Amino acid sequence: MAFLIDKPLFLLLFLTVSSMHFVVCSGLTDSEILIKFKGSLSNASALDNWSDMTNPCKGDISNWNGVICHKGFVIGLQLEGMGLTGKIDVQTLIGLSVLRSLSFMNNGFDGPFPELKKLKSLRSIFLSKNHFSGAIPDDAFEGMFKLKKVLLAENEFTGAIPSSLAALPKLIVLRLEGNKFTGKLPKFSATNFASFNVSNNELDGPIPATFSKMDFKSFSGNKGLCGQPVNECNTPNTSTSISTTSNTSNSNSNSESTSKKPSMVCIIVVGIAMAVALAAIVVAALILLQSLKRTSEESIEAPPLPSDLKKKTRSKEADRSAQGSPSEHSSNGRKKADMAKLSFIRDDGERFDLSDLLKASAEILGSGCFGLSYKAALSTGPVMVVKRFKQMNNVGKEEFHEHMRRIGRLSHPNLLPLVAYYYRKEEKLLVTDYIEKGSLAVHLHGHQALGQPSMDWPTRLKIVKGVAKGLSYLSKELPSITAAHGHLKSSNILLNQSNEPLLTDYGLIPVINQENAQELMVAYKSPEYLQLGRITKKTDVWSLGILILELIIGKLPPNFLPQGKETEGEDLASWVNAIPQEQRKNQVIDKKISGIKNSEGEILKLLKIGMSCCEGEVEKRLDLKEAIERINKLKEKDSDEDFFSSYASEEDMKKGMCDDFAIS
Structure with a gap:
């Protein structure tokens, strides 16, 4: 028997149910959903304050560890570095109707990629530094058209990069480094990436032309990849076949010649291979020396956390740069230290260097037109803002220095003064004071x-x-x-x-x-x-x-x-x-x-x-x-x-x- 409900009454009922924070599909409150989700996790002592005696959210304030709130609703879970294991119960999370961000980074989750495509409203997925493994289904991101940030780095994923991931139209951050992805790098629908890294996988084939201006480090560690910005793709040469003519009257001489010719070809091939190998060693040595010179010039790479999950965190890349930089006590240490110095505009402020910024706790303030902006809290007290600019690579070093000095001479109560800048051909850093x-x-x-x-x-x-x-x-x-x-x-x-x-x-x-x-x-x-x-x-x-x-x-x-x-x-x-x-x-x-x-x-x-x-x-x-x-x-x-x-x-x-x- 069917019941007919007029539209105004239906809308009234729908709004009433929504305002009570109930989810139509599950009939559970946010707190009941989260407690049920907690039950699927192991080693969850960090979530001991998740209790049905309290509400997870009070306005924009969270009462539960790792829960992000907005106007009384749960919009994100940031369960990072908690030692969690078990299963990510996606089916239960469907009940959180306004869930926007999930972060389970640096835990102990393993097994296949979760069926996150059931959460169509997600904007951000962060699963880096776990033990997920196996191939990700090709349709794993199907229908997730609002997804902007995906971090799957340092897991054990294998197989091809899913075509549904490459098809996401709004993707601006993608980190897949440190896995075992194979096959070709797909052509991505999105092209305006704020952060992109597929290094240290097992990819092969040509790099799509849309990535030609990216930093080569985003593709390093994939022996089979070629094309800009890594290197040119070589077209294999066609070999010439060696034919022998059969003649019964001199079959012995022909058999001798055919037995000798392949050996001569092998000698030539081996010789060419040795020459190529020697040239490759020389080139590799030159690249290594150049790389050592540029180590201290690495830019700040803070983790691309979403703005709605603002949390101070140290960048893995920044740590590597800080820990792996050449010692200043080496014979050429003074020269390398000079290369890593910021150029300061004013003399009245505290001095610091690039390594201080790399070591500072970093928070992403936002992704603007030019790139990401970071809030860096120095250990000595000052809080600075670092802006990355990648759209200045056409300007020469002297021209850039001269213009920055010109900008630095400006002084007015309604201008935020430039504190320091850093030049690198691929990108520039501009440093200013942080305005609370x-x-x-x-x-x-x-x-x-x-x-x-x-x-x-x-x-x-x-x-x-x-x-x-x-x-x-x-x-x-x-x-x-x-x-x-x-x-x-x-x-x-x-x-x-x-x-x-x-x-x-x-x-x-x-x-x-x-x-x-x-x-x-x-x-x-x-x-x-x-x-x-x-x-x-x-x-x-x-x-x-x-x-x-x-x-x-x-x-x-x-x-x-x-x-x-x-x-x-x-x-x-x-x-x-x-x-x-x-x-x-x-x-x-x-x-x-x-x-x-x-x-x-x-x-x-x-x-x-x-x-x-x-x-x-x-x-x-x-x-x-x-x-x-x-x-x-x-x-x-x-x-x-x-x-x-x-x-x-x-x-x-x-x-x-x-x-x-x-x-x-």
């Missing part, structure tokens, strides 16, 4: 996750004025750079404790590879570049205008989001332009700052300035000086005269009430 409060983007769009109130109007105005001052200084001090900042956006603006903005990633256009800059930098998303293929002195003004709209509207600019993100709608300026001016007060201003008594007039003035900065035609766009002058005239509150004369309708002026302009 984080970026404007986080505080503007992620305040709820941080448990903070939304940003008020006086703070937003203060930030705009500070950004304008920083841009003005950059344009004066870097007149030869077309767009002195070039990469202005809310995630590149940090806030100090008094909410004063600090600009970062400025002045990089001269050293960024142009083929990459067009994909990554904000300046190259401007109307003039999209229409005319060039940037201008007013390009930074356009970026400032977009930032102003973002602050007023409270929405992220869709065209600034990383490639591959699902975005809806047009850019902010076009969206505002499509709304009649008389309706913008009600439809455009962020409701968190709208309706503020005696402030709407100034907010609308700033909106007008922002739109003037976003003019598609460069000639009609405000220049930076005029934009800054207009911004500096803005106040936190309106004067009655300015408010009514500029924005009130005739009827509102008769009423004489500012409250009529409140947005409901």
Whole structure:
């Protein structure tokens, strides 16, 4: 017998059940699911505080070891280095409907690869440093389209790399080193990897062309791999067959000749082989010497943990670099030590070297357009941020040093100063101070996750004025750079404790590879570049205008989001332009700052300035000086005269009430 339920009632029932933290498919609470999952594990003393007497989550705070929470839900399990064994009960974990990340690294799990494809919502899988073995089924990652990070390093996996893994469209981190994978390296759908390593396996065949610019260490230890960046693939030579002519009258002489000819061929082949082997030994020796020289130049390779499982951890690669670096007490130790030194910009701060950063506890802050950023806490106390740049390999060493010194001479209250830098042909490191409060983007769009109130109007105005001052200084001090900042956006603006903005990633256009800059930098998303293929002195003004709209509207600019993100709608300026001016007060201003008594007039003035900065035609766009002058005239509150004369309708002026302009 079938029961009919109308749609509104069904939705009400569904939402009610969801809000009670019950999972429809299993009927169990998160705590019951986790306790059942714990039962499948052995040696689980580290999870003794998992008890049905408490809830695993209270808001964003976890009450249970290794559980990551968000708004009362379990979104991740970070059970690392706990000595766990047994079976990973995937079927039970299906009940955690919002599970995003699983990390079982550095435990004692063994056996075949778990059936994790049942957890379709996973973004991150971390199984490195266990004893998993056997071939991974070819469809093991089928349907996991949201998966971004996979760490399977240092296990005992065999067989081919699954084609379903290579087909993941959003994959940005893949670590398979230290296994026994065989066969050819597949062609991956994703190409913009932040970290990729298949070294020390048993792979063979050509490396796909999309990996040709990667570090060769990502492929080392696979004797059968060839192609860039390892070496060229050699085409086998066709051998010439030796034929003998049969003749009955001189069969003896023919048989003698045929018995001698193969021996001569063998001698020639052996001779060639010995020559090739000798040449290979010489080449290997040269490569080894070069490798020793470059050991101290290795970049920081902190474990690519997901941002939602932020945990201080030491990088295995960093440990290797620190432990395996040549001794400074060797005959050429002084030269190698000099190679590993950072180039410091300022003289007033504490000095440290690359090995100090490699030894520091590291935490990934995020994966930006250029690469990963790390928070490194030095043993002596200071906390630094290290940014890796791989899109600067076209710039020469002297040119790079000169430009960094030029950047280092800049000094302004609204610029985050460069502390030090490190040059290597394949990538560069830029070191700055760590700013505890984080970026404007986080505080503007992620305040709820941080448990903070939304940003008020006086703070937003203060930030705009500070950004304008920083841009003005950059344009004066870097007149030869077309767009002195070039990469202005809310995630590149940090806030100090008094909410004063600090600009970062400025002045990089001269050293960024142009083929990459067009994909990554904000300046190259401007109307003039999209229409005319060039940037201008007013390009930074356009970026400032977009930032102003973002602050007023409270929405992220869709065209600034990383490639591959699902975005809806047009850019902010076009969206505002499509709304009649008389309706913008009600439809455009962020409701968190709208309706503020005696402030709407100034907010609308700033909106007008922002739109003037976003003019598609460069000639009609405000220049930076005029934009800054207009911004500096803005106040936190309106004067009655300015408010009514500029924005009130005739009827509102008769009423004489500012409250009529409140947005409901």
